[in-house]
Amino acid sequence: MATGILFLGFLALMLIGAxxxxxLGLAGSLAILDAQLGILSVPTNVYxxxxxxxxxxxxxxxxxxxxxERAGVAGRIVAFASSLxxxxxxxxxxxxxxxxxxxxxxxxxGPADAAAVATVMIPSMRKAGYxxxxxAGVIAAAAATAILIPPSVAFIIYSVxxxxxxxxxxxxxxxxxxxxxxxxxxxxxxxxxxRHGFGLVDTGPRPPVWESFKGAIWGLLxxxxxxxxxxxxxxxxxxxxxxxxxxxxxxxxxxxxxxxWRALYEALAEAAEMAAVVLLILAxxxxxxxxxxxxxxxxxxxxxxxxxxxxETLILxxxxxxxxxLGMVLDAVSIFLILLPLLVPIMxxxxxxxxxxxxxxxxxxxxxxxxxxxxxxxxxTTRVAGVTIESTVPWVLWMVAAMLGALALVVAFPxxxxxxxxxxGYL
Amino acid sequence: MPPIxxxxxxxxxxxxxxxxxxxxxxxxxxxxxxxxxxxxxVRYFTNVSFAFTEEYAIFLMVxxxxxxxxxxxxxxxxxxxxxxxxxxxxxxxxxxxxAAWTSALIMFAVIIWYGGRLTYDQWRFEETSPGLxxxxxxxxxxxxxxxxxxxxxxxGRIVRLLRRRRA
Amino acid sequence: xxxxxxKLSTVLGKPFPWGVGGERWAELIREKTDGRxxxxxxxxxxxxxxxxTKEFTALRQGVIDLAIGSTxxxxxxxxxxxxxxxxxxxxxxxAIDALTRGPVGEELFRILSTKDVEPLAWGExxxxxxxxxxxxxxxxxxxxxxxxxxxxxxLFLDTFTALGANPTQMSWADAQPxxxxxxxxxxxxxxxxxxxxxMATLNQKNLTLWGYVADPLIFVVNKEVWxxxxxxxxxAVRAAALQAAEEEVALARKGIAxxxxxxxxxxxxxxxxxxxxxxxxxxxxxxxxxxxxxxxxRQIGPDxxxxxxxxxxxxx
Ligand code: NA
Ligand code: NA
Numbered sequence: 050m051a052t053g054i055l056f057l058g059f060l061a062l063m064l065i066g067a068x069x070x071x072x073l074g075l076a077g078s079l080a081i082l083d084a085q086l087g088i089l090s091v092p093t094n095v096y097x098x099x100x101x102x103x104x105x106x107x108x109x110x111x112x113x114x115x116x117x118e119r120a121g122v123a124g125r126i127v128a129f130a131s132s133l134x135x136x137x138x139x140x141x142x143x144x145x146x147x148x149x150x151x152x153x154x155x156x157x158x159g160p161a162d163a164a165a166v167a168t169v170m171i172p173s174m175r176k177a178g179y180x181x182x183x184x185a186g187v188i189a190a191a192a193a194t195a196i197l198i199p200p201s202v203a204f205i206i207y208s209v210x211x212x213x214x215x216x217x218x219x220x221x222x223x224x225x226x227x228x229x230x231x232x233x234x235x236x237x238x239x240x241x242x243x244r245h246g247f248g249l250v251d252t253g254p255r256p257p258v259w260e261s262f263k264g265a266i267w268g269l270l271x272x273x274x275x276x277x278x279x280x281x282x283x284x285x286x287x288x289x290x291x292x293x294x295x296x297x298x299x300x301x302x303x304x305x306x307x308x309x310w311r312a313l314y315e316a317l318a319e320a321a322e323m324a325a326v327v328l329l330i331l332a333x334x335x336x337x338x339x340x341x342x343x344x345x346x347x348x349x350x351x352x353x354x355x356x357x358x359x360x361e362t363l364i365l366x367x368x369x370x371x372x373x374x375l376g377m378v379l380d381a382v383s384i385f386l387i388l389l390p391l392l393v394p395i396m397x398x399x400x401x402x403x404x405x406x407x408x409x410x411x412x413x414x415x416x417x418x419x420x421x422x423x424x425x426x427x428x429x430t431t432r433v434a435g436v437t438i439e440s441t442v443p444w445v446l447w448m449v450a451a452m453l454g455a456l457a458l459v460v461a462f463p464x465x466x467x468x469x470x471x472x473x474g475y476l
Numbered sequence: 477m478p479p480i481x482x483x484x485x486x487x488x489x490x491x492x493x494x495x496x497x498x499x500x501x502x503x504x505x506x507x508x509x510x511x512x513x514x515x516x517x518v519r520y521f522t523n524v525s526f527a528f529t530e531e532y533a534i535f536l537m538v539x540x541x542x543x544x545x546x547x548x549x550x551x552x553x554x555x556x557x558x559x560x561x562x563x564x565x566x567x568x569x570x571x572x573x574x575a576a577w578t579s580a581l582i583m584f585a586v587i588i589w590y591g592g593r594l595t596y597d598q599w600r601f602e603e604t605s606p607g608l609x610x611x612x613x614x615x616x617x618x619x620x621x622x623x624x625x626x627x628x629x630x631x632g633r634i635v636r637l638l639r640r641r642r643a
Numbered sequence: 644x645x646x647x648x649x650k651l652s653t654v655l656g657k658p659f660p661w662g663v664g665g666e667r668w669a670e671l672i673r674e675k676t677d678g679r680x681x682x683x684x685x686x687x688x689x690x691x692x693x694x695x696t697k698e699f700t701a702l703r704q705g706v707i708d709l710a711i712g713s714t715x716x717x718x719x720x721x722x723x724x725x726x727x728x729x730x731x732x733x734x735x736x737x738a739i740d741a742l743t744r745g746p747v748g749e750e751l752f753r754i755l756s757t758k759d760v761e762p763l764a765w766g767e768x769x770x771x772x773x774x775x776x777x778x779x780x781x782x783x784x785x786x787x788x789x790x791x792x793x794x795x796x797x798l799f800l801d802t803f804t805a806l807g808a809n810p811t812q813m814s815w816a817d818a819q820p821x822x823x824x825x826x827x828x829x830x831x832x833x834x835x836x837x838x839x840x841x842m843a844t845l846n847q848k849n850l851t852l853w854g855y856v857a858d859p860l861i862f863v864v865n866k867e868v869w870x871x872x873x874x875x876x877x878x879a880v881r882a883a884a885l886q887a888a889e890e891e892v893a894l895a896r897k898g899i900a901x902x903x904x905x906x907x908x909x910x911x912x913x914x915x916x917x918x919x920x921x922x923x924x925x926x927x928x929x930x931x932x933x934x935x936x937x938x939x940x941r942q943i944g945p946d947x948x949x950x951x952x953x954x955x956x957x958x959x
Contacts, residue, residue: 065572065579066561066572071579074586078583089593091586093692095587096591096594096619097697101534101694105534109512112509215819285821291516317506321502321540321543322547322548325540325544326554329541329548339692422559598700603720604719604720604722606719606796607797
C-alpha cells in the first residue's frame with residue numbers, strides 16, 4: 050500500500066506538472082505517513098539531504114562556470130580554436146564542438162556550457178552560413194560532454210549516493226568517455242556540413258595562432274588547475290571548485306578586465322538560484338529515497354528485475370534503453386536521484402564496478418540532455434538561436450546516433466573509462 | 477539540469493519583486509566561497525586549523541537552497557514536466573496548475589510544521605552542533621522559516637492563477 | 644500494539660564487529676520473543692541519511708526504534724558521553740570495563756533514560772589509534788603540522804590542536820579521497836576500521852598505538868517502543884542485548900588484546916610500521932593534552948569525571 054502511494058503518488062504529481070522536487074518529497078511524505086514510519090523523518094531528511102560537505106562543490110562549480118562565461122573566456126577559446134582549424138567547410142562547427150569540450154572542463158553542467166558557447170558561436174556560425182537549427186543542435190550535443198569531462202555536477206551527486214565511488218575516481222573515469230563523446234560528434238557534423246554546403250561563406254581572415262593562444266591560455270589553464278589540484282592532493286573537490294572561482298575572478302577582473310562588479314553579483318545570484326533548484330531536488334528526493342528504502346521497495350523491485358531477466362548482458366542493454374528513454378523526458382540529476390536506489394542493488398548483484406557504472410549512466414544521461422522532446426541543452430541553445438526544438442530534430446538525431454556509438458564502446462570496453470582512474474591510482 | 481529558462485514574459489510574474497531573496501541567496505553564495513577559500517588559504521599557508529568553518533559553509537548552503545528556491549518559484553524555474561498538461565484544454569490546464577502548486581504548498585507546509593517540531597526538540601534537549609558545539613537549533617530554525625518564504629511565493633502563484641480565472 | 648518491523652540503526656555493517664553485533668541482536672530478539680518482535684538492521688546510519696550525529700535525535704523522535712550508537716556520535720545530544728573522549732582517561736581495556744560495568748555506566752544509563760530512550764547494554768568500537776602517511780609518530784612534536792581528519796566533536800578539535808596538529812573535520816566519504824591524494828595526512832579510528840577500510844592502500848603507512856580515547860557502543864530502544872512491549876518481551880529484548888553486546892565486545896577485542904595479536908601482525912604484513920608507545924612516551928601526550936582534559940571535565944561534570952577516575956584507579 051505505502052509502496053503504491055510512493056510510486057503512483059510521484060507519477061501522478063509529476064504528470065500534473067508539480068515541481069519534480071515536490072513530487073518526490075510529497076509522495077515520500079505520504080508513504081511515510083501511511084506506513085507510520087515517523088513523519089519527523091521528513092524534516093530530518095530534508096536537512097541532512099543538503100547539509101553534506103561534498104555537496105558544497107555543486108554550487109561552487111556552477112558559480113565557477115558562470116564566472117568564466119561572464120569573463121569572456123569562451124570567446125577567446127573560440128578565436129584560438131578557429132586559428133587552429135582554419136576556414137574549412139564545416140570548420141566552424143568543429144570549432145564549436147572543441148570549445149564546448151574545453152568549456153566543459155571548467156563548467157560542471159551541460160546547460161551552463163551550452164549557454165556559454167551558444168551566445169558566442171551561434172551569431173558567427175550564422176554569418177558563416179550555418180542554419181541556426183543546425184548550430185543549436187551541434188552545440189547542445191557537444192555541451193552534453195560537460196557532465197562527463199570533469200568537473201561534473203552529475204558525478205558529485207553520484208558519489209554522494211554511491212560512496213564506494215570517490216569523486217576523483219569518477220572525474221578521471223569521465224575523461225576518456227567525454228573526449229570520445231565529443232569527438233564522435235565531429236563525424237556527422239562535418240559530413241552534414243559538407244553535404245549541405247554549410248559554412249562556405251568567407252568570414253574574414255584566420256586569427257593568428259600565437260596571438261589567440263595568448264588570449265586563450267588563461268581559460269585553457271583552468272581545467273589543468275582543477276584536475277592537477279585534485280590529482281596532486283592539493284585540494285578536495287570542494288576546494289578545487291572554490292579555487293576555480295577565485296582563479297576565474299582574477300582572470301576576469303585583472304587580466305581580461307571584462308568582469309564588472311554588477312556582472313559578478315548577477316553571476317552569484319544566478320548560480321545560487323541554479324544550485325538551489327538542484328539542491329531542493331536533492332533534499333526532497335532524500336525523503337523519497339528514505340521512504341523507498343525503509344519500505345524495502347527498491348530492493349524488491351531490483352530483485353524482481355534481476356530475476357525476470359537474469360542475464361547480465363540483457364539487463365545491461367535494457368538498462369541503457371530505459372535510461373535513454375527517461376533521458377528524453379527528465380534531466381540527469383533527477384534520474385540519478387530517482388533511479389540510483391534501484392540501480393545500486395542491481396549493480397551489486399552483478400558485481401559491476403561502481404566507477405564504470407557511474408561513467409556509463411552519466412554518458413547515457415548526457416545523451417538525454419540533447420534528445421528531444423525534453424532536452425535541457427537544446428532548450429538553452431534554441432532560445433539563443435531563436436528557433437524551435439522541432440526544427441533541430443533532423444540534425445540532432447545524427448548527433449544522438451554518433452554519441453550512442455561512443456556509448457556502445459564504453460559499455461563494451463570498461464577499460465576505456467577505467468584506464469585513467471587506474472593509472473592515476475584511484476582504483 | 478538547470479537552468480531551464482523561465483518563460484520570457486511571464487504573465488504570472490510576482491508583484492513583490494524577488495530582489496530580496498536573490499540578493500540574500502547571492503550573499504550566502506559569496507559567503508560560502510569566502511569561507512571555503514579562507515579554509516584552503518589558511519590550511520596551506522599556516523599551521524592554524526580553520527576547519528571548523530566547514531560547519532558554517534554547510535549551513536549557508538541550506539539557507540541558499542531555500543532562498544534560491546523561493547526566487548525560482550517566482551520565476552517558475554523549478555524543474556517540472558509540463559509536456560502533458562500543455563496538451564490539455566485551457567480551462568483544465570488552469571486547474572492542473574492550481575493542483576500542482578497546491579501540492580507544493582502542502583509540501584512546504586509540512587517542512588514548516590515538522591521542521592519547527594525538529595527545531596523545538598533540538599532546543600528542548602539542548603542539542604549542540606557536532607563541529608563547534610553551538611546550539612543546533614540556531615542552524616535548523618532557518619529551514620522552517622525560509623520554507624515559509626518559499627510557501628509565500630507558492631501562495632502568490634496560486635492566488636494569481638485563481639485571479640486570472642475570474643478576470 | 645506491535646509493529647510488523649522495528650528499525651535498528653548502526654553506523655557500520657558487517658564485517659565490522661559493530662554490524663555483526665547488530666545482526667546478532669536482531670536475531671536473538673526474534674528467537675527470544677518467538678518472532679513477536681521483528682527487527683531489521685539499517686547500517687550506514689541510512690535512517691538519518693548517513694549523518695551520524697543526527698542518529699540520537701531521530702531515535703528520540705521515533706524515526707529510529709532501536710540503535711547501537713557510538714558515544715562520540717551521540718555526544719552532541721548527551722554531553723556526558725564526551726567522558727570517553729577525554730584524552731588518555733582509559734589506559735587499558737580493564738579501565739573501559741571499570742567504567743561501563745561500574746557506577747559510571749549506571750549513571751550514564753540513568754541520564755540516557757531521562758532522554759526518551761531505554762539503554763540496555765554496552766558494546767565496543769574500540770580504542771582509537773592514530774595513523775598517517777608522513778612519518779612515525781612517537782612524541783607530540785611528531786604531530787606538529789600534520790593534517791588529521793577527526794570525527795565530529797569540538798573536544799577532538801581541542802585535543803589535536805593542543806598537540807600541535809591541524810585537525811580537519813570531514814565526512815567519511817570525503818576522507819577517503821582526501822587521504823589517498825594526500826590532501827589530509829592522517830586519521831584516527833579503531834583498528835577494526837583501519838583494517839576493514841584498507842587504510843594501508845590510502846598511504847596510511849605509519850600507525851601509532853596510543854589508545855588516546857575509546858568508543859564504547861550503547862544498545863538502546865526508543866522509550867515509547869519499549870513501553871509498548873509486554874514485560875516479558877522487554878526482558879527478552881534486554882537479555883538479547885546483553886548477550887549480543889558481550890559477543891560484540893569479544894569480537895571487537897579479538898586479535899588486538901591479550902595474547903592474540905594476529906590483527907596487528909596482519910597490519911604489519913601490509914607494510915605498515917606500527918609504533919607501540921611506552922608508558923613514558925604516553926605520558927608526554929597526556930601532559931600535552933592536560934588542559935583540554937581539565938576544560939572538558941568541567942563541561943562533562945566534575946562529579947562524573949571524579950567517579951570515573953576513581954573507578955579506573957580501583958580496577959583490578
Ligand atoms: Na565538466
Ligand atoms: Na532529453
